[in-house]
Amino acid sequence: MSSNASALTPLLLTERRSLLRLAQRIVGNAPAAEDVTQSLWFRVQRVEDDPPILNKKAFLYRLATNLATDHVRAAARHGKLFDGGELPLEVTADTPSAETRMVDRERLQRLEAALEELPLRCRQVFTLRRIDGLPAQEVAERLGITLNAVAKHVRIAVRHCHARLQDDTDA
Numbered sequence: 001m002s003s004n005a006s007a008l009t010p011l012l013l014t015e016r017r018s019l020l021r022l023a024q025r026i027v028g029n030a031p032a033a034e035d036v037t038q039s040l041w042f043r044v045q046r047v048e049d050d051p052p053i054l055n056k057k058a059f060l061y062r063l064a065t066n067l068a069t070d071h072v073r074a075a076a077r078h079g080k081l082f083d084g085g086e087l088p089l090e091v092t093a094d095t096p097s098a099e100t101r102m103v104d105r106e107r108l109q110r111l112e113a114a115l116e117e118l119p120l121r122c123r124q125v126f127t128l129r130r131i132d133g134l135p136a137q138e139v140a141e142r143l144g145i146t147l148n149a150v151a152k153h154v155r156i157a158v159r160h161c162h163a164r165l166q167d168d169t170d171a
Contacts, residue, residue, distance in 0.1 A: 002049040012044055019064045026068035036068045114164035126157035
């Protein structure tokens with residue numbers, strides 16, 4: 001322990017009640033003032049010898065004032081960050097749960113199997129229109145079919161996939 005710390009510790013014990021009152025005036029309540037005074041004791045134990053402290057009592061009171069002011073500022077920051085009202089009872093995660101991912105993966109596999117059951121032309125139209133997102137006109141031009149044929153193939157594919165997914169959930 002440094003000589004400054006050795007000299008400040010007994011002075012802190014002697015002045016504790018006055019320092020506690022000072023801290024309470026700054027922070028506004030007794031429990032917080034106790035915290036500041038406890039922090040003051042820990043801070044005094046770490047005071048170095050260089051530079052030597054000439055007026056130890058003034059140093060102690062200045063240190064107590066600074067710690068109390070820091071405490072008030074920290075409490076204000078905490079209040080701004082965490083006092084935003086009541087927290088929701090349930091907070092949803094951005095990522096799906098493991099169970100949801102597994103169910104979705106199984107549904108995707110069933111959908112892929114249902115698409116494989118479709119005739120080639122129907123599957124091509126559905127893939128270009130619904131999965132690749134191409135306009136019906138472009139699908140018709142690419143495959144050399146009419147717009148009505150595009151609509152018919154999409155309708156057949158959607159009904160088939162919907163029925164297959166319903167069959168799998170009923171089983």
